[in-house]
Amino acid sequence: MTVDDVTHTQITLLARAWDVTPGEAVRRLVDHFQHPSPAAAPSAPASNRVAVHAIYDGVHIPGLYDPATQALTITEGPAAGTYRTPSGAASAVLQALKPHVKPNRNGWGFWALDDSGELLQTLRRR
Numbered sequence: 001m002t003v004d005d006v007t008h009t010q011i012t013l014l015a016r017a018w019d020v021t022p023g024e025a026v027r028r029l030v031d032h033f034q035h036p037s038p039a040a041a042p043s044a045p046a047s048n049r050v051a052v053h054a055i056y057d058g059v060h061i062p063g064l065y066d067p068a069t070q071a072l073t074i075t076e077g078p079a080a081g082t083y084r085t086p087s088g089a090a091s092a093v094l095q096a097l098k099p100h101v102k103p104n105r106n107g108w109g110f111w112a113l114d115d116s117g118e119l120l121q122t123l124r125r126r
Helices: 005-018 022-034 086-097
Strands: 050-056 059-066 071-074 081-083
Touching: 005 022, 050 086, 059 086, 071 086, 081 086
Parallel strands: none
Antiparallel strands: 050 059, 059 071, 071 081
């Protein structure tokens, strides 16, 4: 596939801002439009969200988990954004920090609750 020079420049700029390859930037954009984030839909009030974090490759990644939708928002860093599932958010972290590593991760065991340090698994709906 070829793209015009203006589009190529825009994709390259976006990739630099996200600290990913141009191909990864395109994949994220396509994924966003194929799977809109829960932020576009009604969700639990912000006060019901649970502060979580992960530490991967020595990097602390803060986030907020929404028990009503099970979405997880990474609040800062190269993978910042809202993901439909904790596993999707975990995969995004791996892709951003170590793109050569297979990004499949169980998000329920990847994220920990800020207040107790327990795994997010403890809040999982049955």
